[in-house]
Amino acid sequence: MMRQNPGPAPLLEVRDVSKSFGAVAAVAGVSFPLYAGEAHALVGENGAGKSTIVKMLAGVHRPDTGTLVLDGAPVDFGSPAEARAAGIAVIYQEPTLFPDLSVAENIVMGRHPRGRLGMIDRAAVRAEAEGLFSRLGVRIDVERPARGLSIADQQIVEIAKALGADARLLIMDEPTAALSLVEVERLFTVAGTLREEGAAIMFISHRFEEITALCQRVTVMRDGRHVSTDPIDDLTVEEMVRRMVGRDLDALFPKQEVEPGAVVLEVEGLARQGVFRDISFSVRAGEIVALAGLVGSGRSEVVQAVFGVDERDAGSVRLKGKRLRAGSPRAAMAAGMALVPEDRRQQGLLMDLSIERNVNLPRSGALARLGFLFGGGERREARRWTERLRTRYGRLSDAVGTLSGGNQQKVVLAKWLATDPRVLIVDEPTRGIDVGTKAEVHRLMSALAAEGVAVLMVSSELPEVLGMADRVLIMREGRIVAEIPRAEATEDSVMFAAMGQEAAA
Amino acid sequence: MNATKAATPRRRMAAPQAIFSTVFKARESGIVLALILLIAFTATRNSRFLSAQSIRDILLGTAILAVLAVGQAIVMITRNIDLSVGSVLGLSAFAVGSLLRDNQGVPVIVALLAGLVLGGACGVLNGVLVRFGQVPALGTLYALRGVNYLWAGGQQINADRLPESFLDFGNQAILGVPWLVLIGLVVLAVATIVLRGYRAGRELYAMGSSPQAAELAGIKVSRNTIAAFLVSGALAGLAGVLFAARFGTIDAAAGTGYELNVVAAAVVGGVAVFGGSGTVWGASLGALLLTVIGSCLAVLDINQFWQQAIVGALILLAIGADRLVASRVARALRKRDSHV
Numbered sequence: 072m073m074r075q076n077p078g079p080a081p082l083l084e085v086r087d088v089s090k091s092f093g094a095v096a097a098v099a100g101v102s103f104p105l106y107a108g109e110a111h112a113l114v115g116e117n118g119a120g121k122s123t124i125v126k127m128l129a130g131v132h133r134p135d136t137g138t139l140v141l142d143g144a145p146v147d148f149g150s151p152a153e154a155r156a157a158g159i160a161v162i163y164q165e166p167t168l169f170p171d172l173s174v175a176e177n178i179v180m181g182r183h184p185r186g187r188l189g190m191i192d193r194a195a196v197r198a199e200a201e202g203l204f205s206r207l208g209v210r211i212d213v214e215r216p217a218r219g220l221s222i223a224d225q226q227i228v229e230i231a232k233a234l235g236a237d238a239r240l241l242i243m244d245e246p247t248a249a250l251s252l253v254e255v256e257r258l259f260t261v262a263g264t265l266r267e268e269g270a271a272i273m274f275i276s277h278r279f280e281e282i283t284a285l286c287q288r289v290t291v292m293r294d295g296r297h298v299s300t301d302p303i304d305d306l307t308v309e310e311m312v313r314r315m316v317g318r319d320l321d322a323l324f325p326k327q328e329v330e331p332g333a334v335v336l337e338v339e340g341l342a343r344q345g346v347f348r349d350i351s352f353s354v355r356a357g358e359i360v361a362l363a364g365l366v367g368s369g370r371s372e373v374v375q376a377v378f379g380v381d382e383r384d385a386g387s388v389r390l391k392g393k394r395l396r397a398g399s400p401r402a403a404m405a406a407g408m409a410l411v412p413e414d415r416r417q418q419g420l421l422m423d424l425s426i427e428r429n430v431n432l433p434r435s436g437a438l439a440r441l442g443f444l445f446g447g448g449e450r451r452e453a454r455r456w457t458e459r460l461r462t463r464y465g466r467l468s469d470a471v472g473t474l475s476g477g478n479q480q481k482v483v484l485a486k487w488l489a490t491d492p493r494v495l496i497v498d499e500p501t502r503g504i505d506v507g508t509k510a511e512v513h514r515l516m517s518a519l520a521a522e523g524v525a526v527l528m529v530s531s532e533l534p535e536v537l538g539m540a541d542r543v544l545i546m547r548e549g550r551i552v553a554e555i556p557r558a559e560a561t562e563d564s565v566m567f568a569a570m571g572q573e574a575a576a
Numbered sequence: 577m578n579a580t581k582a583a584t585p586r587r588r589m590a591a592p593q594a595i596f597s598t599v600f601k602a603r604e605s606g607i608v609l610a611l612i613l614l615i616a617f618t619a620t621r622n623s624r625f626l627s628a629q630s631i632r633d634i635l636l637g638t639a640i641l642a643v644l645a646v647g648q649a650i651v652m653i654t655r656n657i658d659l660s661v662g663s664v665l666g667l668s669a670f671a672v673g674s675l676l677r678d679n680q681g682v683p684v685i686v687a688l689l690a691g692l693v694l695g696g697a698c699g700v701l702n703g704v705l706v707r708f709g710q711v712p713a714l715g716t717l718y719a720l721r722g723v724n725y726l727w728a729g730g731q732q733i734n735a736d737r738l739p740e741s742f743l744d745f746g747n748q749a750i751l752g753v754p755w756l757v758l759i760g761l762v763v764l765a766v767a768t769i770v771l772r773g774y775r776a777g778r779e780l781y782a783m784g785s786s787p788q789a790a791e792l793a794g795i796k797v798s799r800n801t802i803a804a805f806l807v808s809g810a811l812a813g814l815a816g817v818l819f820a821a822r823f824g825t826i827d828a829a830a831g832t833g834y835e836l837n838v839v840a841a842a843v844v845g846g847v848a849v850f851g852g853s854g855t856v857w858g859a860s861l862g863a864l865l866l867t868v869i870g871s872c873l874a875v876l877d878i879n880q881f882w883q884q885a886i887v888g889a890l891i892l893l894a895i896g897a898d899r900l901v902a903s904r905v906a907r908a909l910r911k912r913d914s915h916v
């Protein structure tokens with residue numbers, strides 16, 4: 072068993088593990104090492120099995136075959152508690168917060184600092200939470216309940232929770248999906264420090280610039296199988312993508328040029344106290360308008376108010392000249408508007424229902440008008456859209472909750488695309504979606520615009536904004552501060568407007 | 577290092593908290609208001625309602641119901657429900673009654689402990705069945721009641737067969753506070769401290785707030801669930817002893833239908849049906865309200881049937897109010913910026 076050339080022994084080794092769910096082989100014979108003091112990226116398309124690996128390391132799932140070797144000895148985690156006790160902290164892909172409890176308590180749950188008589192030391196709880204947030208450079212009120220936090224803030228709380236556990240192995244499953252650039256940088260600084268202190272890090276992301284910035288080694292997975300493990304410097308991004316997808320990818324942003332038609336969506340003087348004000352803009356048929364800006368600048372709130380999910384205090388929304396009733400998503404949908412929300416788990420899907428049911432949900436009124444739902448029609452429609460988005464699933468009748476994170480996103484997209492909207496509002500269209508499908512989502516949006524749909528897109532990804540938008544509206548602190556046409560939109564001009572004085576300083 | 581932070585004005589963070597304490601106060605002050613109106617109205621109709629005897633009856637009744645409601649609140653916080661409490665109360669009352677009838681020398685404290693242990697055992701059984709057996713909560717209600725009927729048959733234990741000291745315990749006071757009320761207050765205080773100040777208590781809230789997240793956070797969900805049922809069962813057993821001491825007359829039907837009142841007390845007192853929030857103090861206040869309502873109806877000579885109907889209506893009202901408040905709060909929280 073002696074090795075010829077013994078490098079440092081890995082902190083944890085994944086050895087030939089497999090895991091199936093019914094007929095789906097989620098992970099099949101995967102092996103790779105995690106070294107102390109090293110950040111290790113795990114990449115692969117949606118449904119490749121990344122989160123399943125995470126859950127085996129976290130004690131949520133037991134491997135069907137194969138072993139996990141910790142410090143040279145095989146371990147068998149029977150529960151998340153055991154993995155935690157072994158020094159493994161996990162940021163899961165889905166938020167796992169307790170909505171009724173305070174942010175601080177969410178962070179320390181299960182390991183509350185204790186004082187006199189074994190009682191919880193409230194001051195210490197508070198101080199620990201605030202200390203973690205200041206390390207991450209964010210300010211979140213630690214006493215407020217977790218219910219109602221924005222997605223970005225939820226993700227920050229998850230990160231703080233994992234950092235607070237003082238782990239030897241920190242696993243992060245797409246922790247950055249909802250974060251802005253500044254927050255990602257902060258996270259990476261903190262992660263870098265942990266790594267230098269000797270912790271092992273496992274990092275999952277669909278953004279390659281993050282992977283190359285943080286990680287020293289990368290493991291590629293495809294269809295549940297291990298493809299390769301290499302030092303990051305030995306691998307170009309193109310090669311990584313080729314191994315993930317198993318083929319060469321075509322150009323990333325195939326935007327079609329479309330001559331815009333009549334104005335379809337008109338928003339005037341929209342305001343909500345303390346959130347945004349003076350929001351006026353319009354979108355023409357065939358046009359793609361991007362709403363850009365930093366996370367927290369009020370973009371998602373604006374589109375939610377336009378669609379009527381949230382109330383508004385002032386202003387009007389017109390669709391083809393007809394005024395929409397405020398605060399009524401039903402009216403907006405009836406008029407031909409669709410919104411793909413930012414928070415897809417909470418607002419977009421019914422986890423226990425089947426894929427086909429979820430895809431057809433917004434239209435079940437229309438489909439059922441004949442008196443009953445046609446199972447066949449429902450299935451055909453669901454298959455068409457999920458296939459266009461390359462969704463990976465076992466059967467259409469499976470519960471949406473069993474899909475991988477990215478595939479759930481695709482189902483939400485499919486669901487709204489299937490409504491055949493005249494105005495499509497998409498909040499972060501490609502969040503959590505793999506490279507291969509990103510291009511497909513963009514192609515679809517572009518094709519819809521070409522068919523005369525007015526598209527309004529909120530996006531934090533600059534390449535997406537620059538590649539897709541005919542016009543870019545930039546929000547800062549609840550107001551639209553600039554409008555930049557496609558020809559003048561560059562990384563610099565958009566970022567400058569979004570940051571305002573901060574960038575000038 | 578928090579110098580800058582401390583200097584930051586807290587104006588934005590005040591909002592959600594203010595909403596929370598308002599909601600909290602709204603519930604408690606609503607109950608207090610209802611109590612005042614109810615008592616005032618009944619007192620003007622019948623002056624005997626405010627006699628010392630009547631007030632004592634209300635307090636003793638509240639004490640027993642509150643002990644049950646505290647246990648129920650603990651279970652409901654974990655997103656479960658214990659429908660066996662009435663049956664456990666009946667079983668414990670009859671068992672302890674028989675024990676005392678046959679052994680007149682047994683001290684009160686032993687009787688109380690016997691009730692706690694018997695109830696706790698029933699609670700563990702209940703918890704295991706609910707957690708691992710997928711037995712509907714109603715199952716144990718009928719099973720335990722059935723045991724009680726088999727055992728007691730048509731028997732009735734009467735006050736004249738019970739030791740004097742035991743009956744005194746049920747009806748006398750120490751320093752002006754009836755023993756039963758004292759016990760109720762101790763139970764309430766201990767439960768409050770554990771739920772607010774100890775890891776175990778906070779884990780119960782976490783489990784009710786998100787069962788999946790609790791599992792992922794390494795909380796021992798099964799163990800805690802069974803523990804919650806154990807406490808609820810033990811308190812129901814204790815309540816059975818208090819019941820026996822207060823009434824002296826026990827048959828196989830003792831405590832029948834109590835579970836509805838207990839759930840109502842908890843829900844009216846602000847314990848969420850879907851777990852994760854509520855306090856034992858609120859549940860006890862709910863117990864007081866329900867006892868006063870029962871007493872008013874009796875004084876006003878209103879049909880027993882109405883009492884059931886009113887309890888049912890109160891539950892629905894409380895759940896409806898919870899839903900409404902929850903969605904308001906959620907909206908308000910979403911509106912505010914979370915950053916301080």
Ligand SMILES: Nc1ncnc2c1ncn2[C@@H]1O[C@H](COP(=O)(O)OP(=O)(O)OP(=O)(O)O)[C@@H](O)[C@H]1O
Pocket residue numbers: 092095096097115116117118119120121122123124164463464465473474475476477478503
């Ligand atoms: N609990 C489950 N029940 C059934 N199937 C499951 C379950 N969990 C995962 N799967 C399946 O296992 C496969 C791998 O899923 P996994 O979540 O590991 O993917 P992933 O690589 O994390 O993808 P993504 O990038 O979309 O997050 C998917 O096909 C998924 O449908």
Ligand SMILES: [Mg+2]
Pocket residue numbers: 121122123164244475476477
């Ligand atoms: Mg995943």
